[in-house]
Amino acid sequence: MTIQKHKGFKRIYLAFINSLQGFKWLVRNEAAFQQELLLIAMLSAISFFLPVSLLIHLLLIVSLLFVLLIEVINTAIEVAIDCISTEHHPLSGLAKDLGSLAVFISLAIAMTTWGVVLWQL
Numbered sequence: 001m002t003i004q005k006h007k008g009f010k011r012i013y014l015a016f017i018n019s020l021q022g023f024k025w026l027v028r029n030e031a032a033f034q035q036e037l038l039l040i041a042m043l044s045a046i047s048f049f050l051p052v053s054l055l056i057h058l059l060l061i062v063s064l065l066f067v068l069l070i071e072v073i074n075t076a077i078e079v080a081i082d083c084i085s086t087e088h089h090p091l092s093g094l095a096k097d098l099g100s101l102a103v104f105i106s107l108a109i110a111m112t113t114w115g116v117v118l119w120q121l
Contacts, residue, residue, distance in 0.1 A: 026075060032103070033071050040064040043114070056117055063113040070106035074099035 006014055026033040047060045077099040081092045 022072070026072065030071075030075055033068070033075065036067055036071055040068060050117070051121065052117060059113060060117060063110040067103070067106045067110050070102050074103050 027037065043064055044061055047057055078096055081095055
């Protein structure tokens with residue numbers, strides 16, 4: 001059986017469609033992603049009113065998007081582990097804990113970034 005691999009713009013288009021499906025699933029099913037998305041939307045809007053340079057504004061937005069990126073990766077880890085087995089295994093629990101730690105670290109990075117910028121105003 002040969003798997004057809006798409007090339008060029010069709011591959012990019014299909015990758016975009018797959019990404020959109022993943023985003024829709026996260027918005028519908030993942031409470032943490034929903035909460036972070038709402039918080040990031042609010043903070044992004046607030047950032048436009050801050051008297052900061054374009055570069056600092058970009059830094060604030062990127063720090064927030066980084067949180068979403070890590071949440072997506074964490075959810076992918078959780079889904080993959082649950083697909084393999086729903087039985088409790090110490091290594092499965094450790095993988096999920098490490099994914100959660102990654103989200104925590106990304107939140108700490110975003111909070112530190114915002115804190116430093118706001119402190120300087």
